[in-house]
Amino acid sequence: MAIYPSVLIHFVVFVFGLCIGSFLNVCIFRIPRAKSIVRPPSACPVCGAPIRFHNNIPLLSYALLKGRCRDCGVSIPLRYPALELATGLTATAIFATFGASLSAIVYFTFLSTLWVVSLIDIDHRIIPDVISLPGIPLFFLASLAVPSMTVKDALLGILFGGGSLYIVAWSYSALKKTDGMGGGDIKLLAMIGALIGWKGVLFTLFVGSALGTLVGVGLMITGGKTMKLAVPFAPFLSAGAAIYVFFGPRLINWYLNVIPLSI
Known part of the structure; x- marks a missing residue:
């Protein structure tokens, strides 16, 4: 045959x-x-x-x-x-x-990097700077090979990705007088934003936070842990970014079309 x-x-x-x-x-x-x-x-x-x-x-x-x-x-x-x-x-x-296509090579490299970051974060609770820091300019340059991305989108993705988590971390630290989020997550989201832009950052934050909350609550229920349970955030950010790569624009368009119907 x-x-x-x-x-x-x-x-x-x-x-x-x-x-x-x-x-x-x-x-x-x-x-x-x-x-x-x-x-x-x-x-x-x-x-x-x-x-x-x-x-x-x-x-x-x-x-x-x-x-x-x-x-x-x-x-x-x-x-x-x-x-x-x-x-x-x-x-x-x-x-x-x-x-x-070049887009396929870029996205595969991107998702492979996220696999590495996620499993290192699970094992060691760190996101190595040797990956995230070079990843920001490298994926910014790689975004030029993606037809749906522009230089403006990539730059806004870096600024919004790093800035949004920095504000969250700073606010939590100011209120609780303790660190609640590592700098590695901030640099990771900046790297993610460099390739998928500010819309991808918004999507990644929403999906990653939702998945992290569900898993965290599940672990507390099954393991009897307290609200102070430390859960690595990189795997959830990576999952959100991966979902965006495959389905993000379509899911966003679907959501925007559903909102007027529900009002």
Whole structure:
């Protein structure tokens, strides 16, 4: 049976995404530890044995090794293949939405960066400046390749993204006499705004805050935690930005059309 060219292309894009996901795992592990993401080659974090090329094939190697290091037998976290799969699906979804274009490359790079930031924030409660600060000018320049973006939108996205969270953080600190939001979230939203503009920042803040509230309340109910439970905000900002990339303009237009009907 012949394989349709479009199916083959999507499969190639998916495999490419898997390989990028494997690299993202390296970034997530090494960046918070201030280690190079290039050298040395991948190795088991427990026994230090180098990972052979044929044991480093995304998804497949994890299945063949039954989720364990070939040398010391320690269990490999399921999150590693899960991120590879998620990145493969992300690449496929981006390609299906934007086709073979510069916009697709930009958005895939953007979402891959958000995967790294989110998981580092979950693990260490930090958003590395080495990602967010260079990300602001880089994604500002990358926004020039996105037809729906303008220089004005990108600049306003940076200013509004960083400024809005800065005002929230400053107000909370002034009222409560304690820090309520890290500077990493401020720089992250500025980076997000650099690519998706001020409208994307508004959307990201609304969706991210809603998701964060739902998850926070759920954790308090199930875990008996207090209102002072610390929940990393980067994953929710990243989720809001990702939703905007795929559906934002359509959701905004739908919402604006519904408002007159409800008044």
